[in-house]
Amino acid sequence: MLCAGLALALCALQLVPAALAGPQPPLLVERSGARRLGKVGGFAWENCGDKRDPVVLQSLSVAPDPISIPGSLRVSAAVKSGKTMGSPLKAALVVEKALGDLWIQLPCIDQLGSCTYNDVCSILDELIPPGTPCPEPLLTYGIPCHCPFKAGSYSLPASDFDVPDVELPSWMTNGNYRVRVVVSNGGEELSCVKLAFSLHSH
Secondary structure, three states: OHHHHHHHHHHHHOOOOOOOOOOOOOOOOOOOOOEEEEEEEEEEEEEOOOOOOOEEEEEEEEEOOOEEOOEEEEEEEEEEEOOOEOOOOEEEEEEEEEEOOEEEEOOEEOOEEOOEEOOHHHHHHHHOOOOOOOOOOOOOOOOOOOOOEOOEEEEEEEEEEEEOOOEEOOOOOOEEEEEEEEEEEOOEEEEEEEEEEEEEEO
């Protein structure tokens, strides 16, 4: 469950596709006019579901602030799940960028932006092929990396990850962003998390 939570959080940020290591699915394609991501800062999060949501992100810490890319990233997190989460897990993202006092919703282009991922379990299977051990530090801390995720509490102590170069499309400009991620199964909302951050490219 924590693996799914982290994957969704990072997917929501859409900035560190290799944070969990291993081969990556082709979610980003090269585009003309693309720029390199330089820094990510001002990271904040909050749960946005009601008290009936069975999956709650209890803590999420990302350091340093700002994060230099490429560079290293330290993440700690804790998730509590009152329900087993199985396939298909659907993740719906709404990504907005600040424009003055307004927030403008970004479209979904090449799986980047306000996109819906209908089967997160399959994405995890592409990242970490079934039958292979979960990558560190998930393996050390007994955190599963494939569906189904059993009900329970999962915790990732502060752990370091290497963040590679990240290419941004030309339309994803410097500024402040916020993301709302809703995870559901069969029409039932399981979890809702809001993220906020700023992007600086070069």
